[in-house]
Amino acid sequence: MPGLEDLYREIILDxxxxxxxxxxxxxxxxxxxxxxxxxxxxxxVVYLQLDxxxxxxxxxxxxxxxxxxxxxxxxTQAITGKSLAEVRSLVRRFKSMMSIETDxxxxxxxxxxxxxxxxxxxEALQGVVKFPVxxxxxxxxxxxxxDAVDRPAG
Amino acid sequence: xxxxxxxxxxxxxxxxxxxxxxxxxFPFLTRLIDGRPIHYLDSGNTSxxxxxxxxxxxxxxxxxxxxxxxxxxxMAAEATEAYEGARAKVAGFVNxxxxxxxxxxxxxxxxxxxxxxxxxxxxxxxxxxxVLTHLEHHANIVPxxxxxxxxxxxxxxxxxxxxxxxxxSGLAHLLDGATVFSFSAMSNVLGTLTPVAELCAAAHDxxxxxxxxxxxxxxxxxxxxxxxxxxxxxxxxxxxxxxxxIGALWGRAELxxxxxxxxxxxxxxxxxxxxxxxxxxxxxxxxxxxxxxxxAVGFGAAVDFLEGLGMDAVRAHEVELTRYALTTxxxxxxxxxxxxxxxxxxxxxGVLSFAFRDVHPHDxxxxxxxxxxxxxxxxxxxxxxxxxxGVAATARASLYLYNDExxxxxxxxxLDSATDIFGF
Numbered sequence: 001m002p003g004l005e006d007l008y009r010e011i012i013l014d015x016x017x018x019x020x021x022x023x024x025x026x027x028x029x030x031x032x033x034x035x036x037x038x039x040x041x042x043x044x045v046v047y048l049q050l051d052x053x054x055x056x057x058x059x060x061x062x063x064x065x066x067x068x069x070x071x072x073x074x075x076t077q078a079i080t081g082k083s084l085a086e087v088r089s090l091v092r093r094f095k096s097m098m099s100i101e102t103d104x105x106x107x108x109x110x111x112x113x114x115x116x117x118x119x120x121x122x123e124a125l126q127g128v129v130k131f132p133v134x135x136x137x138x139x140x141x142x143x144x145x146x147d148a149v150d151r152p153a154g
Numbered sequence: 155x156x157x158x159x160x161x162x163x164x165x166x167x168x169x170x171x172x173x174x175x176x177x178x179x180f181p182f183l184t185r186l187i188d189g190r191p192i193h194y195l196d197s198g199n200t201s202x203x204x205x206x207x208x209x210x211x212x213x214x215x216x217x218x219x220x221x222x223x224x225x226x227x228x229m230a231a232e233a234t235e236a237y238e239g240a241r242a243k244v245a246g247f248v249n250x251x252x253x254x255x256x257x258x259x260x261x262x263x264x265x266x267x268x269x270x271x272x273x274x275x276x277x278x279x280x281x282x283x284x285v286l287t288h289l290e291h292h293a294n295i296v297p298x299x300x301x302x303x304x305x306x307x308x309x310x311x312x313x314x315x316x317x318x319x320x321x322x323s324g325l326a327h328l329l330d331g332a333t334v335f336s337f338s339a340m341s342n343v344l345g346t347l348t349p350v351a352e353l354c355a356a357a358h359d360x361x362x363x364x365x366x367x368x369x370x371x372x373x374x375x376x377x378x379x380x381x382x383x384x385x386x387x388x389x390x391x392x393x394x395x396x397x398x399x400i401g402a403l404w405g406r407a408e409l410x411x412x413x414x415x416x417x418x419x420x421x422x423x424x425x426x427x428x429x430x431x432x433x434x435x436x437x438x439x440x441x442x443x444x445x446x447x448x449x450a451v452g453f454g455a456a457v458d459f460l461e462g463l464g465m466d467a468v469r470a471h472e473v474e475l476t477r478y479a480l481t482t483x484x485x486x487x488x489x490x491x492x493x494x495x496x497x498x499x500x501x502x503x504g505v506l507s508f509a510f511r512d513v514h515p516h517d518x519x520x521x522x523x524x525x526x527x528x529x530x531x532x533x534x535x536x537x538x539x540x541x542x543x544g545v546a547a548t549a550r551a552s553l554y555l556y557n558d559e560x561x562x563x564x565x566x567x568x569l570d571s572a573t574d575i576f577g578f
Contacts, residue, residue: 004524007520008575040532040546041532041537041547063546064546065514066517
């Protein structure tokens with residue numbers, strides 16, 4: 001059985017204790033989406049402010065466990081200032097790291113250009129895949145982000 | 155819903171069975187993981203199965219499995235006898251007036267849906283009032299929401315006191331004009347035991363039907379549906395040492411007779427014509443298609459097992475162990491641990507939902523898992539109650555007849571590990 005040190009890395013606990021970019025943004029103009037993890041009742045709200053094609057600000061509300069909260073916190077840092085194409089690429093890379101990519105679905109498979117996007121601190125969440133029940137915690141913010149990207153403001 | 159100290163007013167009652175010997179009858183609980191025993195504290199979710207139930211189902215499958223109620227050969231008659239024998243055992247276990255007052259369903263959820271869909275659709279229309287409580291889990295909420303959306307019925311809610319008991323001060327007012335009062339006998343989140351007989355009487359005084367969600371209650375307490383004065387009661391095999399896939403609805407005979415069928419199909423008919431059908435008498439009327447036959451046999455074996463221990467002894471064991479758990483957790487963690495729900499053992503069962511410092515329940519459960527301590531983390535299929543508690547989730551340890559003080563100690567030791575990891 002994998003040890004808890006694989007899951008609860010120091011950087012994860014740091015983001016959990018001191019989440020970055022918590023809060024709300026006025027909508028409109030921000031695009032907003034809510035996500036739920038029906039397994040544990042975690043709820044997350046992603047507020048996405050775009051400047052043209054670029055993420056100029058992002059905030060996260062809701063509540064959840066250390067994994068979902070730290071993943072969301074790291075996500076906000078990783079996508080701020082990025083173009084939507086880069087954001088989508090990052091989502092694919094992150095979900096690929098969580099081993100839930102589907103090879104037979106071209107849209108879901110990480111492309112070669114995706115490797116240009118650095119995961120940085122997010123690599124710390126790699127240990128989550130050893131605890132399959134927690135993968136949904138780690139991906140909750142990311143799936144909600146995709147919903148926000150696809151949702152017009154208002 | 156918090157209190158720092160456990161009040162333990164219930165009389166001290168000794169365990170009247172040997173817990174170690176009981177535990178040894180559950181193969182799952184003898185399994186070692188990482189060389190260490192399992193501390194299964196999730197019986198409020200589903201219970202483990204004793205050897206007697208496993209063996210009864212295996213033996214039936216190997217030697218006696220055959221269709222019921224539809225074939226003339228001897229083996230089919232034997233299988234039918236086993237199936238109906240299980241019905242009689244389950245009926246006796248809750249003191250039903252007659253075995254035919256027990257309808258086998260898939261689970262308690264389906265039993266409650268049967269009441270809402272079949273009795274409800276025949277008897278409820280726009281403006282009719284159904285009273286529920288804030289203790290209910292989704293199975294006793296959503297079927298009524300569905301009916302409300304379809305029929306325009308009004309739902310009213312009995313609120314809770316600060317320690318998680320039903321606040322009955324406005325009950326007569328809430329029940330005024332009501333057609334149904336459907337409530338839990340025991341909360342799956344807070345462990346609260348409700349005054350079932352009193353609630354049934356209040357329902358009847360108001361002219362309302364009394365529906366009891368007894369799914370958490372029946373596995374842990376002696377049950378007498380006639381003494382309750384209830385009209386319907388729902389419970390499930392898998393929470394009482396029996397297999398999943400089968401549950402029961404008990405209903406008073408005249409009510410079942412007057413209630414239209416639920417699902418349509420084979421077995422539930424007396425006659426089918428091109429222009430219609432005639433339903434079979436109760437209980438077949440409510441059991442369309444081939445039922446879970448082997449599971450019924452297992453359900454019956456579970457009843458035999460529980461009666462062998464004695465439900466008074468099961469309740470006494472759980473009162474003592476709950477007392478030990480409340481005392482241990484309070485002594486070791488003080489204000490760092492909050493137990494939701496009543497602390498008076500007279501009005502609670504062995505379901506302990508708790509908050510531990512500000513560690514998220516999912517993380518609590520993860521850390522406990524390292525020590526093979528199995529608890530549930532989440533909303534326990536009771537999201538309205540979670541919102542009332544002001545939490546998205548709780549960790550829940552639920553005790554049963556096979557748990558002992560070592561299980562509680564392992565829980566407390568595991569919480570110490572959570573403190574280490576989350577760095578307080």
